[in-house]
Amino acid sequence: MTALPERTDKKLGLVIDLDTCVGCHACVVACKGWNTENYGAPLSDQHAYGATPSGTFLNRVHAYEVQPDRGPAQTVHFPKSCLHCDDAPCVTVCPTGASYKRVEDGIVLVNEDDCIGCGLCAWACPYGARELDRAAGVMKKCTLCVDRIYNENLPEEDRTPACVRTCPAGARHFGDLGDPDSAVSQLVMDREGVDLMPELVTKPVNKYLPPRPKDDLDQIDVLSPFLQPVAEPAKGIAGWLDRVLEKI
């Protein structure tokens, strides 16, 4: 129904480091703040002080527990927002052309003037990355802060998505994933970054850096290094003092 561009000049997106994300939700709220005040309708909140508060967020952090074959259970914090897919099913399903993918940078956006709030795109998105704003009746999604990244009213160093600028752990990176020499592409290469659910063939632009192996201090075998005593225990404190103090 709505066409995707054959190719885009750039593939702007996020690289999210799951080894470093501590799950603090800083990105979630910075996003909420910027995008409530800026692009399109504000991100509204229903029952804001009631029993079932429910608002629109463009970015959410989930936490999962993983039980590896060896060692204790691990927790992975998993931030999720629109992945700006090359083959974005949310665009092609749009009946009005409101959803589109920008030719110049690959950002997937919703033109709120044309959005009828039918919700087809949210249904088509396999990642659940779109939310219909209950107050405005239009579909909201990550804009990659399109109104920040080129914004000449901001200092150059601030021309980055709000979530990236605020992330305290430095777990979020922004750049052109279509350029193999970009810092983000290099990071993906070095850390063997992955697509989220590649089997869905949506070709997401955003990449995730997997957690590094953990808990090797639990993997104890006969070769595990331990400290060796400096003196025979039988020689007592005096023997220990002699051996230790001869070192200085």
Add this chain to the structure above:
Amino acid sequence: MNQPKLNLSPKVSDEVRKTTCYMCACRCGINVHLKDGKVAYIEGNRDHPVNKGVLCAKGSAGIMQVNAPSRLRAPLKRVGKRGEGKFEEITWDEALDIAADRLTRIRNDDPSKLAFFTGRDQSQSFTSFWAQNFGTPNYAAHGGFCSVNMAAGGIYTMGGAFWEFGQPDWDHTKLFMLFGVAEDHDSNPIKMGIGKIKARGARVIGVNPIRSGYNAVADDWVGITPGTDGLFILALVHELMKAGKIDLDYLSRYTNAPVLVNADAKSSEFGLFLRDDDGKMLVIDKTTGKPAPFDQPGVRPDLNGKLRIRGVTHGTVFVKMAERYLDPAHAPEAVADRCGIKADKIRRIAFELARVAFDEAFEIDQPWTDFRGERHEKMVGRPVSMHAMRGISAHSNGFQTCRALHTLQILLGTVEVPGGFRFKPPYPKPVEAHPKPHCKVTPGAPLDGPHLGFVRGPEDLALRDDGTAARIDKAFTWDNPMSAHGMMHMVISNAHAGDPYKIDTLFMYMANMSWNSSMNTSGVMKMLTDTDENGDYVIPNIIYSDAYSSEMVAFADLVLPDTTYLERHDCISLLDRPICEADGAADAIRWPVIEPDRDVRGFQTVLVQLANKMGLPGFTDEDGSAKYADYADYIVNHQRKPGIGPLAGWRMGDNGITHGRGAPNEAQLDSYIANGGFFVEHIPDEALYYKPWNSAYQDWAVELGLYDSPQPYLFQLYCEPMRKFQLAAEGHGDRQPPDHLRERIKATLDPLPIWYPPMEDGHVDPVEYPIHALTQRPMAMYHSWGSQNAWLRQIHGRNPLYLPTRLWEAHGFADGDWAEVTSAHGKITVPVAHQAGLNENTVWTWNAIGKRKGAWALDDDATEATKGFLLNHLIHELLPPRGDGLRWSNSDPITGQAAWFDLRVKIEKVAPPAEAQPSFPPQDAPVPRGPEDLAWKVGQ
């Protein structure tokens, strides 16, 4: 293709005002974007020393805090019964008259009838100055129920602790070990640091019963049993000492390891240091074999020195440590079961600490000169760093555990060296540079000195002539002699019991004592509302200041409404809890970036106005005229001593603007505002490390006004003040403890770090109550304030009790189930959830999510009020009675730190109740309920 044309450069805001965040205690710099005079967006200030541009979820949600429907609107006078929440609005004139009249009467009669406790106050150098001029001995902030063990343990051991006192050397460290850190304290700097070191592949070891947050990203997780951290740390000490993997050169030069200790058990000075006539500690100089003052130029202290003098033998601290820690009782296999950590894992960690500290040592090509005048060509780095907070601190063995942790750092030679732990100015600062506690009360006159301080021995306790406690919280008594932050958690209980005496007025600020900030919450509500045989309230008068409609507001007789953090002046002062970084001294301000739209005043300004009405010295001149109009005036013009004021930046020198020491400058706040709300002065390269012993640092600190004279000192592995209390308990000296405390003092105030089981274990049957119960702070929420925040409560609106797999399966729990949780003190019924990454004997929940109906402008059916809960109901401020007729505080016997995390419980699966239990009837509120929906856009 239908690609619309976008405005890619919309106007961001009309103006950016830079101030300091107060969404938690971290005090990051923020840029507040304004449109049409309203807050449009808040982001981190890139230039600020604390957060360098980043901002956490709380900080970004500040916009919902300054617009919260729970903001108080005007001064309130109670018209219903206490606790009902029925008030009438009054004018500020009336409110100040009511307060000043009553307080003046108290002051002229007996100033100790006022208990003034200021909760999560960031202006303690000011509030304490007010209380001192009022003349009451009863002042403290919330440190006693927060982390005094960490702060005092650090200062008594090495002249500073973590967080505000110091930080890991994030740029050089290769192994970072994190103990029991709730996820909020030093919120952004810890996240930034972890991100930085992980990016270069350094190892993070997380020691915490719960694998969430920082522990989730730790390379190695040590799921320790609560309360056993000291045991684990001393096993690491055992392994390192046994293998000789300790920094002997560092120990001999910079610590009291070589200091001579009286070894004659019959001497009245047994266990005290040998000192010369000037009071200087003596060591044996290896070059001469003779005793010498520790700081004598050229002296090479001998770790195994011995001296027999006047018939008394003396040996070194180092040998005492060897005797204690080489004992097989500290071996990994001896502690493994109690700690819930395999012995081999403890050995692996010890190996890793030694490998990184010694095999990965490095040098920085930077000469420096030490306090003995010796010049060193290089700075030697040992890249192991550590951080800890409430997890190890909030136990009744927490002080000794904190001391043990610092001992481990010091044995590895990792404190104040590159790659290790570094102090932030005005620290390092030894005990000797801190005040002692003062408690001498004179009607109509100020107290004889600062309330809080660091005792050196029994002579400094806050006791009346008859030996009873001088303070209402019983801080600085034989029950808890080294209670450096006071004991706010005991104030209401003691005031209610009239023990040690009755008070008239309880005056509190920012402390939600009738809810999440008290142990025994239900009991405290009763104490606040109890009446005597005449029908009068047992605690006669309660004045409370808060910005929001918290649970505590309903219990006040007079409410003084505070502003939000964007509507006020504050100073984050070097005289107080500073925001410095290891590379520089810094302070900061808050200023009204927006004006309040309610009839509210900043609490500190209200204190100035009250002081002026009462004519308090320090605030008024001899003719009764006011020195300061408001808090901003005080910040600029107050001088603590000549040339030293609340703010160090942009003072007035002889030749114009200067920093550090200088006269008041009327334009000072303008300079702060122009500079982004903060001031920073960088430390010279030569002075960046070895600060306690580095002549260049000491001189720099004197020049800036942090010290009056150089204060080089030795790290106190052996803590002599503790030994002095033990000596008293053994019968020496004039000031003697009551007999019932002698054995406990002897056992717990050991001058070398020890581990003993948490006190609750001695009062509560560990077999009947086998499970440890904890709380943690969510990263995205802070204390009680978060739940009213429309954005944050969508992230943390519920708090199930998390159960480990073993308990989950043993009790047959499934999703959606509820449990009854019982302690020796109380019972709660709460929703449960499963967490695999959890110590198998531990349950936990998020702190302070549960709310009372009616508070915080939330609907009565808000999940915080129906499913949220507090563990506080299970924790008593007193230990269960054991038949001796005494009230044993549930606190550390050394510092009085509230032992929140000693809690033991049992659990049972029960049918889901309608609401979490206990539940309470709704309070009336002085504010209307919040709006149904929000769509907060201030620009067009």
